[in-house]
Amino acid sequence: VTVHLVGAGPGDPGLLTVRALELLRSCDAVVADTLVCPDVLREVPDDALVVSRAGMSQEQVNELLVRLGRRGLDVVRLKGGDPFVFGRGGEEALALAAAGIPFTVVPGVSALAAVPAAALIPVTHRGVAHTVTLSTGRAENGDEPDYDALVAGGGTIVLFMGLGRLAVIAAGLMQAGLPQSTAAAVVAGGTLPEQEVVVADLAGIAEAAEGLSSPALLVVGDVVRVGVALKQATETAFQHQG
Numbered sequence: 001v002t003v004h005l006v007g008a009g010p011g012d013p014g015l016l017t018v019r020a021l022e023l024l025r026s027c028d029a030v031v032a033d034t035l036v037c038p039d040v041l042r043e044v045p046d047d048a049l050v051v052s053r054a055g056m057s058q059e060q061v062n063e064l065l066v067r068l069g070r071r072g073l074d075v076v077r078l079k080g081g082d083p084f085v086f087g088r089g090g091e092e093a094l095a096l097a098a099a100g101i102p103f104t105v106v107p108g109v110s111a112l113a114a115v116p117a118a119a120l121i122p123v124t125h126r127g128v129a130h131t132v133t134l135s136t137g138r139a140e141n142g143d144e145p146d147y148d149a150l151v152a153g154g155g156t157i158v159l160f161m162g163l164g165r166l167a168v169i170a171a172g173l174m175q176a177g178l179p180q181s182t183a184a185a186v187v188a189g190g191t192l193p194e195q196e197v198v199v200a201d202l203a204g205i206a207e208a209a210e211g212l213s214s215p216a217l218l219v220v221g222d223v224v225r226v227g228v229a230l231k232q233a234t235e236t237a238f239q240h241q242g
Protein backbone atom coordinates (compact mmCIF):
# COMPACT_ATOMS: atom_id res chain seq x y z
CA VAL A 1 0.00 0.00 0.00
CA THR A 2 2.68 2.37 -1.11
CA VAL A 3 3.65 4.24 -4.22
CA HIS A 4 7.27 3.55 -5.13
CA LEU A 5 9.01 6.14 -7.30
CA VAL A 6 11.47 3.83 -9.03
CA GLY A 7 14.39 4.61 -11.34
CA ALA A 8 14.60 2.18 -14.27
CA GLY A 9 18.11 3.18 -15.39
CA PRO A 10 19.14 4.61 -18.75
CA GLY A 11 17.75 1.91 -21.06
CA ASP A 12 19.69 -1.36 -20.84
CA PRO A 13 17.48 -3.65 -18.73
CA GLY A 14 20.66 -5.00 -17.10
CA LEU A 15 21.03 -1.63 -15.40
CA LEU A 16 17.76 -1.97 -13.49
CA THR A 17 18.49 -2.30 -9.76
CA VAL A 18 17.69 -5.48 -7.81
CA ARG A 19 15.30 -3.44 -5.65
CA ALA A 20 13.45 -2.17 -8.73
CA LEU A 21 13.08 -5.71 -10.06
CA GLU A 22 11.74 -6.99 -6.72
CA LEU A 23 9.13 -4.23 -6.63
CA LEU A 24 8.11 -4.79 -10.26
CA ARG A 25 7.62 -8.50 -9.64
CA SER A 26 5.28 -7.94 -6.72
CA CYS A 27 3.35 -4.77 -7.60
CA ASP A 28 -0.36 -4.30 -8.33
CA ALA A 29 0.12 -1.46 -10.82
CA VAL A 30 2.86 0.22 -12.88
CA VAL A 31 2.81 3.70 -14.33
CA ALA A 32 5.71 3.75 -16.80
CA ASP A 33 7.61 6.47 -18.62
CA THR A 34 7.89 6.16 -22.37
CA LEU A 35 11.71 5.86 -22.20
CA VAL A 36 11.49 2.70 -20.09
CA CYS A 37 12.58 -0.46 -21.91
CA PRO A 38 9.53 -2.64 -22.73
CA ASP A 39 11.43 -5.80 -21.65
CA VAL A 40 11.33 -4.54 -18.08
CA LEU A 41 7.52 -4.41 -18.13
CA ARG A 42 7.39 -8.16 -18.84
CA GLU A 43 8.49 -8.64 -15.23
CA VAL A 44 5.22 -7.42 -13.70
CA PRO A 45 2.60 -9.96 -12.56
CA ASP A 46 0.06 -10.92 -15.26
CA ASP A 47 -2.83 -9.38 -13.34
CA ALA A 48 -1.05 -6.07 -12.65
CA LEU A 49 -2.40 -2.89 -14.18
CA VAL A 50 0.14 -1.38 -16.61
CA VAL A 51 -0.33 2.25 -17.63
CA SER A 52 1.93 4.22 -19.98
CA ARG A 53 2.23 7.87 -19.10
CA ALA A 54 2.47 8.76 -22.80
CA GLY A 55 0.13 11.62 -23.60
CA MET A 56 -0.52 12.47 -19.95
CA SER A 57 0.37 15.82 -18.42
CA GLN A 58 2.43 15.87 -15.22
CA GLU A 59 -0.69 16.90 -13.28
CA GLN A 60 -2.58 13.89 -14.67
CA VAL A 61 0.26 11.58 -13.64
CA ASN A 62 0.25 13.05 -10.12
CA GLU A 63 -3.53 12.58 -9.87
CA LEU A 64 -3.32 9.01 -11.16
CA LEU A 65 -0.67 8.09 -8.59
CA VAL A 66 -2.78 9.57 -5.79
CA ARG A 67 -5.87 7.71 -7.04
CA LEU A 68 -4.07 4.34 -7.26
CA GLY A 69 -2.50 4.94 -3.85
CA ARG A 70 -5.91 5.66 -2.33
CA ARG A 71 -7.16 2.34 -3.69
CA GLY A 72 -4.59 0.69 -1.44
CA LEU A 73 -2.51 -0.69 -4.30
CA ASP A 74 1.24 -1.25 -4.39
CA VAL A 75 2.21 1.01 -7.24
CA VAL A 76 5.50 1.26 -9.11
CA ARG A 77 6.00 4.60 -10.79
CA LEU A 78 8.75 3.57 -13.19
CA LYS A 79 10.86 6.42 -14.44
CA GLY A 80 13.85 6.60 -16.80
CA GLY A 81 17.25 6.94 -15.11
CA ASP A 82 16.96 8.23 -11.57
CA PRO A 83 13.58 9.61 -10.45
CA PHE A 84 15.10 12.81 -9.07
CA VAL A 85 17.49 13.75 -11.92
CA PHE A 86 15.46 15.77 -14.40
CA GLY A 87 12.70 13.26 -13.76
CA ARG A 88 10.06 15.32 -11.97
CA GLY A 89 10.07 12.68 -9.25
CA GLY A 90 10.17 15.45 -6.66
CA GLU A 91 6.86 16.81 -7.93
CA GLU A 92 5.25 13.38 -7.74
CA ALA A 93 6.59 12.88 -4.21
CA LEU A 94 5.18 16.26 -3.16
CA ALA A 95 1.75 15.42 -4.63
CA LEU A 96 1.71 12.07 -2.80
CA ALA A 97 2.84 13.65 0.47
CA ALA A 98 0.14 16.34 0.18
CA ALA A 99 -2.49 13.62 -0.32
CA GLY A 100 -1.18 11.60 2.64
CA ILE A 101 -0.17 8.61 0.46
CA PRO A 102 2.90 6.71 1.70
CA PHE A 103 5.72 6.58 -0.85
CA THR A 104 9.33 5.48 -1.22
CA VAL A 105 12.03 6.58 -3.62
CA VAL A 106 14.16 3.89 -5.26
CA PRO A 107 17.21 5.51 -6.85
CA GLY A 108 18.09 4.48 -10.38
CA VAL A 109 21.20 4.58 -12.56
CA SER A 110 21.03 8.04 -14.06
CA ALA A 111 22.02 8.84 -17.64
CA LEU A 112 24.12 11.59 -16.03
CA ALA A 113 27.20 9.38 -15.68
CA ALA A 114 26.01 6.04 -17.07
CA VAL A 115 25.52 7.27 -20.63
CA PRO A 116 28.97 8.92 -20.86
CA ALA A 117 30.45 5.79 -19.22
CA ALA A 118 28.79 3.58 -21.84
CA ALA A 119 30.59 5.76 -24.42
CA LEU A 120 33.87 5.30 -22.46
CA ILE A 121 33.83 8.91 -21.22
CA PRO A 122 34.85 9.15 -17.53
CA VAL A 123 33.09 12.36 -16.46
CA THR A 124 35.46 13.06 -13.55
CA HIS A 125 38.76 11.70 -14.86
CA ARG A 126 41.41 12.58 -12.26
CA GLY A 127 43.61 15.46 -13.35
CA VAL A 128 41.19 16.39 -16.16
CA ALA A 129 37.90 17.38 -14.49
CA HIS A 130 37.02 17.49 -10.83
CA THR A 131 33.56 18.98 -11.27
CA VAL A 132 30.54 18.04 -13.35
CA THR A 133 27.84 20.57 -14.05
CA LEU A 134 24.44 19.36 -15.17
CA SER A 135 21.81 21.26 -17.03
CA THR A 136 18.74 20.75 -19.11
CA GLY A 137 19.16 22.03 -22.65
CA ARG A 138 15.73 23.59 -22.62
CA ALA A 139 14.55 25.36 -19.51
CA GLU A 140 10.87 24.89 -18.75
CA ASN A 141 9.92 28.55 -19.11
CA GLY A 142 11.66 28.83 -22.47
CA ASP A 143 14.76 30.45 -20.97
CA GLU A 144 18.19 29.40 -22.15
CA PRO A 145 20.39 27.42 -19.76
CA ASP A 146 22.66 29.64 -17.64
CA TYR A 147 25.71 29.31 -19.92
CA ASP A 148 27.90 31.55 -17.72
CA ALA A 149 27.26 29.31 -14.71
CA LEU A 150 27.92 26.16 -16.75
CA VAL A 151 31.25 27.49 -18.03
CA ALA A 152 32.20 28.90 -14.61
CA GLY A 153 31.97 25.33 -13.23
CA GLY A 154 35.29 24.78 -14.99
CA GLY A 155 34.86 21.03 -15.46
CA THR A 156 32.70 18.64 -17.45
CA ILE A 157 29.32 19.87 -18.65
CA VAL A 158 26.52 17.34 -19.14
CA LEU A 159 23.41 18.56 -20.88
CA PHE A 160 20.12 16.67 -20.93
CA MET A 161 17.32 17.13 -23.46
CA GLY A 162 19.28 19.36 -25.81
CA LEU A 163 19.42 17.34 -29.03
CA GLY A 164 17.17 19.61 -31.08
CA ARG A 165 19.02 22.74 -29.93
CA LEU A 166 22.67 21.79 -30.19
CA ALA A 167 23.63 24.74 -32.38
CA VAL A 168 22.08 27.25 -29.96
CA ILE A 169 23.62 25.51 -26.94
CA ALA A 170 27.10 25.32 -28.48
CA ALA A 171 26.88 29.00 -29.44
CA GLY A 172 25.79 29.89 -25.89
CA LEU A 173 28.71 27.99 -24.34
CA MET A 174 31.20 29.62 -26.73
CA GLN A 175 29.78 33.05 -26.03
CA ALA A 176 30.20 32.36 -22.32
CA GLY A 177 33.91 31.74 -22.90
CA LEU A 178 34.51 28.13 -23.96
CA PRO A 179 36.96 27.92 -26.89
CA GLN A 180 35.56 26.64 -30.20
CA SER A 181 38.06 23.79 -29.98
CA THR A 182 36.57 22.41 -26.74
CA ALA A 183 35.84 18.71 -27.16
CA ALA A 184 32.19 17.65 -27.22
CA ALA A 185 30.33 14.39 -27.63
CA VAL A 186 26.71 13.49 -28.23
CA VAL A 187 25.69 10.03 -27.05
CA ALA A 188 22.34 8.85 -28.42
CA GLY A 189 20.55 5.75 -27.16
CA GLY A 190 23.24 5.31 -24.53
CA THR A 191 23.62 1.77 -23.07
CA LEU A 192 21.26 0.37 -25.73
CA PRO A 193 22.26 -1.79 -28.71
CA GLU A 194 21.58 1.17 -31.02
CA GLN A 195 23.93 3.50 -29.08
CA GLU A 196 25.66 6.08 -31.28
CA VAL A 197 28.47 8.40 -30.25
CA VAL A 198 29.53 11.48 -32.19
CA VAL A 199 32.60 13.50 -31.22
CA ALA A 200 33.58 16.92 -32.56
CA ASP A 201 34.76 20.29 -31.34
CA LEU A 202 32.14 22.58 -29.88
CA ALA A 203 31.94 24.61 -33.08
CA GLY A 204 31.13 21.50 -35.13
CA ILE A 205 29.11 19.33 -32.75
CA ALA A 206 25.64 20.38 -33.97
CA GLU A 207 26.47 19.50 -37.56
CA ALA A 208 28.22 16.27 -36.57
CA ALA A 209 25.21 15.14 -34.56
CA GLU A 210 22.65 15.80 -37.29
CA GLY A 211 20.39 12.80 -37.80
CA LEU A 212 20.87 11.33 -34.31
CA SER A 213 17.71 10.38 -32.45
CA SER A 214 16.51 11.05 -28.94
CA PRO A 215 17.28 10.30 -26.15
CA ALA A 216 20.67 11.91 -26.38
CA LEU A 217 23.09 13.52 -23.98
CA LEU A 218 25.69 16.22 -24.72
CA VAL A 219 29.02 15.98 -22.90
CA VAL A 220 31.44 18.91 -23.12
CA GLY A 221 35.01 19.09 -21.84
CA ASP A 222 38.43 17.49 -21.92
CA VAL A 223 37.09 14.19 -20.57
CA VAL A 224 35.72 13.61 -24.09
CA ARG A 225 39.35 13.34 -25.29
CA VAL A 226 39.99 10.74 -22.60
CA GLY A 227 37.01 8.83 -23.99
CA VAL A 228 38.43 9.00 -27.51
CA ALA A 229 41.84 7.80 -26.28
CA LEU A 230 40.19 4.94 -24.36
CA LYS A 231 38.22 3.88 -27.40
CA GLN A 232 41.35 3.87 -29.56
CA ALA A 233 43.29 1.98 -26.90
CA THR A 234 40.54 -0.67 -26.63
CA GLU A 235 40.33 -1.07 -30.39
CA THR A 236 44.10 -1.49 -30.64
CA ALA A 237 44.08 -4.00 -27.77
CA PHE A 238 41.35 -6.03 -29.46
CA GLN A 239 43.21 -5.94 -32.79
CA HIS A 240 46.32 -7.31 -31.05
CA GLN A 241 44.26 -10.06 -29.46
CA GLY A 242 42.60 -10.90 -32.73
Ligand SMILES: C[S@@+](CC[C@H](N)C(=O)[O-])C[C@H]1O[C@@H](n2cnc3c(N)ncnc32)[C@H](O)[C@@H]1O
Pocket residue numbers: 010011035079080081082083084085086087109110111112115159160161162187188189190191192214215216217218
Ligand atom coordinates in the same frame (compact mmCIF):
# COMPACT_ATOMS: atom_id res chain seq x y z
C1 LIG B 1 13.47 13.69 -18.85
S1 LIG B 1 15.19 13.38 -18.82
C2 LIG B 1 15.24 12.05 -17.68
C3 LIG B 1 16.59 11.80 -17.08
C4 LIG B 1 16.59 10.60 -16.14
N1 LIG B 1 15.76 10.85 -14.99
C5 LIG B 1 17.99 10.20 -15.69
O1 LIG B 1 18.31 10.26 -14.49
O2 LIG B 1 18.76 9.79 -16.54
C6 LIG B 1 15.44 12.62 -20.37
C7 LIG B 1 16.81 12.95 -20.96
O3 LIG B 1 17.81 12.15 -20.35
C8 LIG B 1 18.81 11.83 -21.28
N2 LIG B 1 18.83 10.37 -21.46
C9 LIG B 1 18.08 9.48 -20.81
N3 LIG B 1 18.37 8.22 -21.21
C10 LIG B 1 19.33 8.34 -22.15
C11 LIG B 1 20.05 7.41 -22.96
N4 LIG B 1 19.84 6.10 -22.87
N5 LIG B 1 20.97 7.89 -23.83
C12 LIG B 1 21.19 9.21 -23.94
N6 LIG B 1 20.56 10.14 -23.20
C13 LIG B 1 19.64 9.72 -22.31
C14 LIG B 1 18.45 12.56 -22.57
O4 LIG B 1 19.06 13.82 -22.57
C15 LIG B 1 16.94 12.67 -22.42
O5 LIG B 1 16.42 13.72 -23.22
